[in-house]
Amino acid sequence: MPTTHSDTETWIAFQEGDEDAYTALYRAHVRAMYRYGMSLVSASESFVFDCIHDVFTEIWVKRARLTIPENVRYYLLKALKVRILHVLQRQQRPSQSISQFDFDELWAEPSSEELFTEQEDKGNREQLIQKLISQLPPRQQEAIRLRFVEELDYGEIAEVLDINRQSAQNLVFRGIEKLRQWVLVFLFLQIF
Numbered sequence: 001m002p003t004t005h006s007d008t009e010t011w012i013a014f015q016e017g018d019e020d021a022y023t024a025l026y027r028a029h030v031r032a033m034y035r036y037g038m039s040l041v042s043a044s045e046s047f048v049f050d051c052i053h054d055v056f057t058e059i060w061v062k063r064a065r066l067t068i069p070e071n072v073r074y075y076l077l078k079a080l081k082v083r084i085l086h087v088l089q090r091q092q093r094p095s096q097s098i099s100q101f102d103f104d105e106l107w108a109e110p111s112s113e114e115l116f117t118e119q120e121d122k123g124n125r126e127q128l129i130q131k132l133i134s135q136l137p138p139r140q141q142e143a144i145r146l147r148f149v150e151e152l153d154y155g156e157i158a159e160v161l162d163i164n165r166q167s168a169q170n171l172v173f174r175g176i177e178k179l180r181q182w183v184l185v186f187l188f189l190q191i192f
Contacts (some may be wrong), residue, residue, distance in 0.1 A: 007072045008072075009033060010024050010025055010028075011025065011070065011072055014059075015063045015068075017145060022056075026055075029073055029076050030052060032076075032077065033052050033077060033080050036081070037084060041088065047087075050087075051080060051083045053082050054083050055080050058079075059079070060186075099135060128183075129179070131181075132183065133175075133184050135182070136175050136178060137172060139161070140171050140172075140175035140178070141175070142161065143172045144172055144175045144176070144179075146160060146161075155168075157171075
């Protein structure tokens, strides 16, 4: 999802120190960051939220030096991934302190090669997810499409599918759980 004019305005206001814009960025992207963070690691929710808050703390501190990203959500998700990987690496080697270079490198803009690789990986992941989604029962496919592609809330999904809200939530949840199981099996098979 490319950054909208509103996203750009909010980002610029945030860079100028507008705390309401900063809060708006957080509110607009925290759920996506949480979902993405939880999909990256089998860690506690508090670990993922700590990493999200680290990202937002860091962008606030460095706001005047940041460029305006083409896609704010992509920028924040990438920053979260880097932060999570960094924290996990530090947990594996806790006696090493982080150098200023490493710290600054965490927040550097990605190179065009990194962006290309990330886009390629994203394309491969999307193909896998599409293939797995097509294996779900038609009703779950439709519920997931309405929730994540059309970005409808559960009440709206319930209306479209002519079911109650709880049933809509159950359809999406069961579909996601099935996809998660399949992805874990797929990743397991790739490792071994």
